[in-house]
Amino acid sequence: MTLWIGTANHGFATYAMEELRRLFNEIKLNQLAPNEIFRMEVPQDREETLALLRQKEPIFLRHIQPVDRSLPIMGNADDLEALSELVRNSRLRCEHKRTAVHLRRADNSPFQYTAADTKLVLDAVLSEAGGEPSLQSPELILSIYAGAEELHVGWGTPEEQLSDWPGGAVRFQREDGQISRAKFKLLEAERAFKLDFATFKEALDIGAAPGGWTQLLLERGLYVTSVDPADLHPSLRQYPRLTYWKKNASEVKFQPEAFDLLVCDMSWSPMQMSKLVLEQIGALADGAAAIITVKLMHKKPLQTIRDVIAKLQTSFELKRAKQLFHNRDEITLYLVKK
Numbered sequence: 433m434t435l436w437i438g439t440a441n442h443g444f445a446t447y448a449m450e451e452l453r454r455l456f457n458e459i460k461l462n463q464l465a466p467n468e469i470f471r472m473e474v475p476q477d478r479e480e481t482l483a484l485l486r487q488k489e490p491i492f493l494r495h496i497q498p499v500d501r502s503l504p505i506m507g508n509a510d511d512l513e514a515l516s517e518l519v520r521n522s523r524l525r526c527e528h529k530r531t532a533v534h535l536r537r538a539d540n541s542p543f544q545y546t547a548a549d550t551k552l553v554l555d556a557v558l559s560e561a562g563g564e565p566s567l568q569s570p571e572l573i574l575s576i577y578a579g580a581e582e583l584h585v586g587w588g589t590p591e592e593q594l595s596d597w598p599g600g601a602v603r604f605q606r607e608d609g610q611i612s613r614a615k616f617k618l619l620e621a622e623r624a625f626k627l628d629f630a631t632f633k634e635a636l637d638i639g640a641a642p643g644g645w646t647q648l649l650l651e652r653g654l655y656v657t658s659v660d661p662a663d664l665h666p667s668l669r670q671y672p673r674l675t676y677w678k679k680n681a682s683e684v685k686f687q688p689e690a691f692d693l694l695v696c697d698m699s700w701s702p703m704q705m706s707k708l709v710l711e712q713i714g715a716l717a718d719g720a721a722a723i724i725t726v727k728l729m730h731k732k733p734l735q736t737i738r739d740v741i742a743k744l745q746t747s748f749e750l751k752r753a754k755q756l757f758h759n760r761d762e763i764t765l766y767l768v769k770k
């Protein structure tokens with residue numbers, strides 16, 4: 433039997449739990465933070481659990497941490513001492529490894545310390561234990577969830593925890609001249625799906641305005657054709673590699689196999705969006721990648737997602753389907769043209 437703490441975007445934990453129930457027959461689930469963070473108990477051991485999650489990664493599970501130990505919270509400095517002791521006893525695990533300390537706290541937790549304070553103390557202990565305290569690209573993460581009564585502590589790699597950010601809450605720095613927050617969605621998709629947009633040449637962006645996604649692809653050096661009845665941000669005019677069609681996606685037609693990347697963030701009815709994407713299939717080269725957001729407009733997101741994927745799979749192979757941290761009422765698909 434193993435214990436874990438799972439996290440989904442706020443409001444979506446019920447769907448993550450539904451997916452997990454389908455994956456693990458005898459799973460026990462309890463919510464820790466309403467519709468966001470939950471405790472999960474499975475009969476499988478750690479490796480079996482991780483293997484099942486890898487086989488069919490739940491769309492709405494943003495982050496998962498193992499619970500190797502649970503320590504009662506005293507509400508004073510003894511808590512930091514207990515955590516330090518746990519790290520001191522973990523030399524074998526963390527020796528010579530770039531190790532990050534991630535702390536999250538429930539609103540009602542009596543644990544008194546901030547993430548920064550906890551990290552400061554535990555980084556020093558980690559160094560003494562032969563680890564290499566690190567924030568950037570850690571090999572190992574010590575995850576601590578401070579609940580109402582206990583500190584739930586577990587070690588895991590970023591791959592095992594599905595993210596190298598605390599709770600999977602990916603934070604990007606806002607840049608000067610950034611056109612829209614939507615740009616973060618595409619940046620996160622690039623990282624989450626292990627893509628490098630700079631390796632593509634010609635992108636088609638449908639539903640492009642105001643132009644955050646177009647901006648990112650232009651910055652990566654691609655030629656971009658953007659389609660939207662709404663205006664693109666004027667700052668994008670500086671790019672000679674941009675072609676802009678101020679039209680509805682149903683009104684444009686391109687040369688066969690003109691693009692090796694299609695992106696679509698139309699926030700519109702998912703079935704209509706799928707239809708418009710499929711209408712452009714001839715303009716995509718074989719093996720072209722597609723990054724598409726699917727708006728969850730209905731009460732049954734899992735069914736909506738199944739329907740959209742079934743429709744798109746007529747012409748695409750599905751690589752990943754994930755609700756990213758920057759997705760609101762939507763998920764992101766990564767597909768490849770068959």
Ligand SMILES: C[S@@+](CC[C@H](N)C(=O)[O-])C[C@H]1O[C@@H](n2cnc3c(N)ncnc32)[C@H](O)[C@@H]1O
Nearest residue numbers: 612614639641642643644645660680681697698
């Ligand atoms: C969420 S915004 C896209 C944001 C964009 N990804 C960015 O980074 O700035 C959705 C856009 O889809 C466009 N849209 C909706 N239906 C469309 C259609 N049938 N054809 C083309 N664009 C459409 C809307 O005009 C709107 O500008």
